[in-house]
Amino acid sequence: MEYITFALAKGRLAEKTMELLEKTGITCEEMKEDSRKLIFVNEEAKLKFFLAKASDVPTYVEHGSADIGVIGKDTLLEETRNLYEVLDLGFGKCRFAVAGKAEIREKLERSNDLRVATKYPNIAKEYFYKKKHKTVEIIKLHGSVELGPIVGLSDVIVDIVETGSTLRANGLEVLEEICPVSARVVVNRVSMKMEHERISKIIEGIKSLGDELK
Numbered sequence: 001m002e003y004i005t006f007a008l009a010k011g012r013l014a015e016k017t018m019e020l021l022e023k024t025g026i027t028c029e030e031m032k033e034d035s036r037k038l039i040f041v042n043e044e045a046k047l048k049f050f051l052a053k054a055s056d057v058p059t060y061v062e063h064g065s066a067d068i069g070v071i072g073k074d075t076l077l078e079e080t081r082n083l084y085e086v087l088d089l090g091f092g093k094c095r096f097a098v099a100g101k102a103e104i105r106e107k108l109e110r111s112n113d114l115r116v117a118t119k120y121p122n123i124a125k126e127y128f129y130k131k132k133h134k135t136v137e138i139i140k141l142h143g144s145v146e147l148g149p150i151v152g153l154s155d156v157i158v159d160i161v162e163t164g165s166t167l168r169a170n171g172l173e174v175l176e177e178i179c180p181v182s183a184r185v186v187v188n189r190v191s192m193k194m195e196h197e198r199i200s201k202i203i204e205g206i207k208s209l210g211d212e213l214k
């Protein structure tokens with residue numbers, strides 16, 4: 001029997017996913033040990049799990065290095081890969097928003113000359129170009145995007161907001177809502193055909209948790 005391989009986004013998403021899988025009877029003892037290892041095996045169940053940087057998870061799944069991935073909808077929207085998105089896990093909830101200083105609100109509504117700092121250039125383009133029909137300048141950053149409007153790099157940011165505390169602590173606020181985000185299960189297109197039975201069983205097992213998926 002071949003292994004079914006999971007690619008998980010390192011950190012809280014991976015931890016929550018393993019908690020959930022455990023409730024369906026899927027475990028990986030090796031993963032509970034404190035180590036710097038990146039790949040773990042459950043030999044008996046013929047399962048492998050590896051931990052990757054969130055933005056790389058869709059790449060591993062699209063190329064078939066992993067059969068199943070668990071990733072935030074934010075990364076899926078930004079990466080636009082050829083995958084099956086099969087399940088919303090309901091955790092990792094946050095939302096995409098345009099944020100900035102309160103006084104920029106009017107410029108945001110009227111101006112066609114906005115600078116937008118973001119870790120998510122594709123989502124920002126999609127929102128401003130396609131939805132708002134505005135030509136804005138997108139400035140790509142890799143983290144701490146909230147600095148953009150504070151140091152004068154940008155007028156606004158496009159980012160994920162969870163509790164809103166980073167915005168509040170930096171004198172910024174949500175100006176426009178873009179869309180909700182949560183953790184999703186994705187499956188490689190070939191694996192879905194070749195390992196349909198085993199993969200469906202795993203997905204159905206998670207679905208059967210019902211209300212626990214929140």
Ligand code: PRP
Pocket residue numbers: 142143144145146159160161162163164165166167
């Ligand atoms: C994310 C996001 C916001 C913050 C939102 O950043 O980019 O900065 O979390 O969460 P909050 O609404 O609960 O404050 P992350 O912690 O991933 O760090 P980064 O900005 O360095 O990427």
